[in-house]
Amino acid sequence: MLVRTLDASSISGYTRCMNGSAADLLKNLNEPQRQAVSHRDGPLLVLAGPGSGKTRVITRRAAHLVRTGVPTPNILAITFTNKAADEMRRRIDELGVARGMWVYTFHALGVRLLREFGSLARVRPGFTIYDVDDQIRLVKEAMDHAQVPEASLKAEQIQHRISRAKNQLQTPEAFARSANFSEGRMVAGVYAEYERRLERNNAVDFDDLLMRIAVMLRDYPDLAESLGRRFRYLLIDEYQDTNHAQYLIARYLSQHHRNICVTGDPDQSIYGWRGADLNNILEFERDYPDAKVVRLEENYRSTQRVLHVADTLISANARRKHKKLFTANAPGAPVRLWNFYEGRDEANRIAETISRLRAGGRGYGDFAIMYRVNALSRGLEEAMRNRGIPYRIARGVEFYNRKEIKDTLAYLHVLVNPDDDIALLRIINTPTRGIGKTTIDRLKLLAAEQRTTLMNVLANVSAFPEMRVSAPKILPFVALLGRMREALEKPVSECVSAVLSMSGLEDDLRKEHESGGEDRLANVQELVSAAGVYEAEALEPGIAEFLSRISLTSDQDAIDAGASSVLMLSLHAAKGLEFPIVFVVGIEQGLLPHDRALAGDGDIEEERRLLFVGVTRAQEELYLTHARQRLIRGALTPRSPSQFLKNLPHDGLEAQDFDDGPRASADYDEEHSQAPRRGWQPRSGFADPTHSKNMRLFAARRRRPGDEFGENELNIPAPQVQPPAASRFADWKIGTLVQHKEYGVGQVQWIQPSAEQTRAGIKFPRVGEKTFILEKAPIQLLKR
DNA sequence: TGGAGCGTAATTTTT
């Protein structure tokens, strides 16, 4: 009964696509690849070494299933990032067969199923998804309530423990039972209160998106059975990174047909610290004794020497599946191992090398510099700037919490889900409206006493004598929310605009900008246009869905490997990418392996895998570097070479020692401190939309001529001059939504007017970015 | 109530 909605309605009505034959899909594949693509029924484990054409195999396999008669709605493909999901959908679509197929991340699948079966998982419609930031706030609230002082255990740690417990499907009760020590019991208490609050707020956290689905499938076998029947074929990518909850979901969904195909590489498992369980892939054959195992060992990416270094390095690990990497590629240049006196020398030598190779014909986009911790990017940045090398940084957390975006979204969350106390607390005094800590504490106390949400207290604030003093501040706020609620009827982008202007956020940000601050107004305006793109592209656009899409979008989705600038990124962020020339810096004890891993609460093998991931990103040239001392947190600290250097082979490697002591370094200093810093501006001055995760959501990556230089403008101020206002395209700006006769709705990415014609790059949801001469193209401004 | 000023503690971050 529960399952009716999913099963019957959707399967019929999809016509199977017949262009191209199944045999075509087996062309241009090596033997193991062909086996993986054509394998039909029963469990399949594809162990895919780096650069072995894994994505190709997965997409071809999905297409092959369809072309040999499996209706698309019977296939479920699961990835780890939205980017990967989009990419897979796109590539399957290119093969002519994506329509109707479920291609999701585990978490998006969770949202989808919770929307449908939420009542079985203690979730009401309109639920909010809490990200890590929200989770920590909620943990703090719970700690307050449970009278746990933050001094005893930090909220982050408790959040981490709760997250671990949820991955293991452990309820607060189970957690309490297993807790032997007072600390554990304390965490259990906070966990229980945290859960009560989630429920009261009608919210779920990231882990719930997995846990609740796994519990639901466990507790409602008829649901598991009918979903399992529907999904005749299950494909899961990056299986080495699944945690226990994801493992269970995969098991429940595949138990009927047992057609589970997982792909991955134990050697590239780098998220153990986040609960990923390497055993899931290592013991796949124990779980499915009849599994067929295919090894993709031929590498199409790297030179023989790079691969040899990678292979030798990783053989030092014990927890792995045997694989022998090989390639038909050329031997290539020796892998360089460079040693420096100081971190700055390392950075300068790399910058110099990039300049030299670039003069020899390489593009800046051919280079990537990787490090274990983001903090290492600083010195590199400086060296790049000094030499005028354009670069981009794929930074992690920095993008996560754009305050202005989170504030705006918090308003929307409150409108959609008034029970969301965390969002309400965020906006109750933002912008400031005289509702301070004392008032808020009283409101919280009342909510706790009445066992209700803050919103209910606010709505009845006049009923509480103790709130008499602050009521004049609170009532207008309640009224404001009431007026805003009317805006929910409007299209999503207008609703966002309305919230911005009505809340006063917009005015605040404008003032801040005018008084010389950051242009954060531009960021929230980008949110409006992202909403516009979403509206144009979604089947049934709605605020609630817009918000959950945002919650599930991450920084990772933004890395754009195509631009012509040097990319600097963490080793974690590098997974899945490739570059002709790669530098891995700071290969030192305490950094790689990181201190935390050395201290024992980490995993040395995982650290080695990180280096392996870095090494295997290189197509042609690889440089591994370390220094004898380096500036860390402002202090010059002595460093020693990483233990992993002992795992490298002697052949194919060329070690160079640039450590000629302090004097050489001083020379460098002198030389470079004189270098003109052409036009560099402080990073804080930028309102680059790509800095906010929300902007990168709906593919609204801004690019315009001259932007290859990323955030450091190296050229003379780019010719971003607007044309004479007479142009009939004067209204067209970056972010403007337009309608193309053939491609539909798109968004202006860049625009370049000149005397005779105006060229512009327009990005479309389906076909990506296209360049047009506006005077000639069948294109016009989108009218609402 | 809210801003300034100081002390403290710092991986990685698919969702």
Add this chain to the structure above:
DNA sequence: TTACGCTCCA
């Protein structure tokens, strides 16, 4: 080095 949280004072 930097970012955040807390305390203190206007």
